[in-house]
Amino acid sequence: MKKLLAISAFTASVALAGQAAAFDKINWDMQSTYASSLTQLGTLGKVISERLDKISDGQVQVKFQEPGAIVPALEAFDAVSSGAVQAAWSTPGYWTGKDTALALFAAVPFGPSAGEYYAWIKYGGGKELYDEIYAPYNIKALVCAVIAPEASGWFKKEINSVDDLKGLKMRFFGLGAKVMEKMGVSTQLLAGGDIFPALELGTIDATEFSMPAIDQKLGFYQVAKHYYFPGWHQQSTFFELMMNKDEWEGLGDDTKALIETVCEANVAYGLAEGEAIQFKALQDLKNEGVTIHKWDPAILDALKAAWLEVVEEEKANNENFAKVWESLSKFREGYAEWKAVGYLE
Amino acid sequence: MKKLLAISAFTASVALAGQAAAFDKINWDMQSTYASSLTQLGTLGKVISERLDKISDGQVQVKFQEPGAIVPALEAFDAVSSGAVQAAWSTPGYWTGKDTALALFAAVPFGPSAGEYYAWIKYGGGKELYDEIYAPYNIKALVCAVIAPEASGWFKKEINSVDDLKGLKMRFFGLGAKVMEKMGVSTQLLAGGDIFPALELGTIDATEFSMPAIDQKLGFYQVAKHYYFPGWHQQSTFFELMMNKDEWEGLGDDTKALIETVCEANVAYGLAEGEAIQFKALQDLKNEGVTIHKWDPAILDALKAAWLEVVEEEKANNENFAKVWESLSKFREGYAEWKAVGYLE
Numbered sequence: 025m026k027k028l029l030a031i032s033a034f035t036a037s038v039a040l041a042g043q044a045a046a047f048d049k050i051n052w053d054m055q056s057t058y059a060s061s062l063t064q065l066g067t068l069g070k071v072i073s074e075r076l077d078k079i080s081d082g083q084v085q086v087k088f089q090e091p092g093a094i095v096p097a098l099e100a101f102d103a104v105s106s107g108a109v110q111a112a113w114s115t116p117g118y119w120t121g122k123d124t125a126l127a128l129f130a131a132v133p134f135g136p137s138a139g140e141y142y143a144w145i146k147y148g149g150g151k152e153l154y155d156e157i158y159a160p161y162n163i164k165a166l167v168c169a170v171i172a173p174e175a176s177g178w179f180k181k182e183i184n185s186v187d188d189l190k191g192l193k194m195r196f197f198g199l200g201a202k203v204m205e206k207m208g209v210s211t212q213l214l215a216g217g218d219i220f221p222a223l224e225l226g227t228i229d230a231t232e233f234s235m236p237a238i239d240q241k242l243g244f245y246q247v248a249k250h251y252y253f254p255g256w257h258q259q260s261t262f263f264e265l266m267m268n269k270d271e272w273e274g275l276g277d278d279t280k281a282l283i284e285t286v287c288e289a290n291v292a293y294g295l296a297e298g299e300a301i302q303f304k305a306l307q308d309l310k311n312e313g314v315t316i317h318k319w320d321p322a323i324l325d326a327l328k329a330a331w332l333e334v335v336e337e338e339k340a341n342n343e344n345f346a347k348v349w350e351s352l353s354k355f356r357e358g359y360a361e362w363k364a365v366g367y368l369e
Numbered sequence: 370m371k372k373l374l375a376i377s378a379f380t381a382s383v384a385l386a387g388q389a390a391a392f393d394k395i396n397w398d399m400q401s402t403y404a405s406s407l408t409q410l411g412t413l414g415k416v417i418s419e420r421l422d423k424i425s426d427g428q429v430q431v432k433f434q435e436p437g438a439i440v441p442a443l444e445a446f447d448a449v450s451s452g453a454v455q456a457a458w459s460t461p462g463y464w465t466g467k468d469t470a471l472a473l474f475a476a477v478p479f480g481p482s483a484g485e486y487y488a489w490i491k492y493g494g495g496k497e498l499y500d501e502i503y504a505p506y507n508i509k510a511l512v513c514a515v516i517a518p519e520a521s522g523w524f525k526k527e528i529n530s531v532d533d534l535k536g537l538k539m540r541f542f543g544l545g546a547k548v549m550e551k552m553g554v555s556t557q558l559l560a561g562g563d564i565f566p567a568l569e570l571g572t573i574d575a576t577e578f579s580m581p582a583i584d585q586k587l588g589f590y591q592v593a594k595h596y597y598f599p600g601w602h603q604q605s606t607f608f609e610l611m612m613n614k615d616e617w618e619g620l621g622d623d624t625k626a627l628i629e630t631v632c633e634a635n636v637a638y639g640l641a642e643g644e645a646i647q648f649k650a651l652q653d654l655k656n657e658g659v660t661i662h663k664w665d666p667a668i669l670d671a672l673k674a675a676w677l678e679v680v681e682e683e684k685a686n687n688e689n690f691a692k693v694w695e696s697l698s699k700f701r702e703g704y705a706e707w708k709a710v711g712y713l714e
Binding site for chain 1: 424490492493580598604648
């Protein structure tokens with residue numbers, strides 16, 4: 025009886041403790057386009073899944089599913105769109121086959137770094153355009169992480185001039201690939217796991233993938249010793265939580281607020297982590313005999329000129345691209361005035 | 370025993386039905402050191418209060434209290450320490466009377482900008498030192514916002530040399546004030562609302578306060594037309610949620626995770642907002658006849674040299690200051706290597 029009372033008292037206190045905070049009980053799958061083992065690209069997806077679980081005490085389950093577990097990585101868009109899967113962890117840059125404007129929500133060559141980019145999304149009109157592009161596909165997406173600059177890439181030989189780029193075969197992602205094509209580079213997009221063997225066999229001469237801490241794990245340094253910076257093509261990169269729009273709209277306000285807040289926290293979390301782990305990786309890579317190069321300014325100028333040509337072509341091809349580019353450019357113009365005076369370096 | 374089982378079963382079914390996401394029902398006061406009307410400095414405190422309320426569906430109440438509502442702003446530390454108030458919204462820079470090392474958790478002259486600073490807190494040992502300093506006061510604090518660079522300040526006349534600074538009377542905050550003293554400036558700390566009249570009456574010749582969007586509201590441009598940048602003394606500034614440690618430790622894991630996540634989201638939120646609102650303010654100020662100046666590099670060099678003298682003095686006076694400085698400096702040294710190669714500008 026004593027025990028019973030103790031339990032009743034416990035139950036009562038739990039009741040008082042307010043079981044009204046009733047999140048929707050959901051049990052979603054989140055099809056990831058990155059393996060969970062991949063530093064930041066995958067782990068940041070795991071973090072949101074775990075935080076949602078922890079804060080909601082198990083009510084809000086958004087389960088991280090490895091690439092291919094439900095559908096292949098690059099079919100996640102269609103699966104979320106149709107509702108076959110409720111959610112996906114991805115980068116908008118994977119969906120340029122649906123709308124090339126989505127590339128501008130992933131990483132912009134010679135584009136903003138993380139703080140400016142996220143400021144544009146939230147306060148410069150970015151979010152509204154992002155919603156507008158996804159809506160016809162019945163997808164609601166939230167920017168759910170941003171990472172520090174990527175490296176420019178791994179080369180088997182030194183690149184001292186624009187001419188040295190001509191004829192190279194290189195793995196490249198996103199809008200940057202179109203820029204490299206203009207420089208006479210033959211680009212192809214290989215999945216992370218396929219890059220090392222291609223580089224080793226000589227199928228490709230060079231590759232970009234991600235940041236030092238991530239590239240290090242993929243072992244490129246064993247077969248290419250020249251590592252170039254800065255990553256002009258990805259000074260910051262957004263990752264997203266994609267959700268089927270009907271599922272999203274069916275959620276209560278508190279559950280929506282929880283998901284939005286967990287995503288926003290992930291932005292700060294991922295940025296801090298990315299900034300913290302690169303210098304150790306750079307040091308390790310130097311110890312492995314890698315030479316860290318900075319691009320010759322003349323090469324960067326040529327890349328930038330090529331990029332501006334790509335922009336004009338993409339604008340002509342897609343009205344959405346033109347609209348997003350205009351929004352981003354206008355924001356950046358104003359921001360540049362602030363940055364020029366506000367920052368010490 | 371049967372009843373006992375029944376109750377257990379009930380408890381289990383509640384868990385299944387899913388109202389079990391039971392945050393602790395708390396009804397805290399959060400004594401703010403800034404008025405809620407103050408852009409970012411106050412509003413970011415309101416945001417966390419509102420987000421906690423919304424996500425928890427009213428269970429987790431951390432009420433924003435205007436300065437003086439419970440205790441005067443600068444008594445918030447003692448009130449949280451004793452448990453007279455459960456929480457406070459502040460910046461660690463207000464508590465240098467308790468421990469000068471706390472200044473290094475607020476804003477560091479010639480210090481890191483937001484991404485690097487937050488990376489140090491989370492991954493460079495900052496958080497552990499911050500906990501260690503607060504623990505003897507029975508306070509648990511979380512970094513709960515970071516803002517963009519501040520302006521260097523408002524001057525009635527142009528400052529073209531180090532000599533022009535000598536003899537000035539200036540309102541100044543934090544570690545930067547000690548640097549200005551070394552330059553021959555006579556500094557005093559005035560609360561936000563007291564600055565304008567002092568500047569107008571000539572009690573002071575110059576003032577720093579915050580960022581363009583905030584300074585604009587305080588109207589300094591009406592009496593001082595020379596606005597200097599960059600704010601070498603505050604390239605980024607942390608704000609904190611302070612909690613009585615017993616109250617914090619009494620919370621369940623889900624409530625703790627909620628508060629931590631809301632604070633981390635506020636870091637991204639505040640940074641984006643701060644970056645987005647400055648250039649419009651700069652434009653408005655120019656339209657009011659304000660001249661935007663950048664410091665002469667020789668003056669910046671002199672300020673930096675004075676700052677390094679201040680560091681040595683503070684290290685000699687306080688072991689904690691020396692320990693925190695060492696941790697931050699070590700992190701910055703590594704980060705500088707990454708920044709030099711990773712970033713485009």
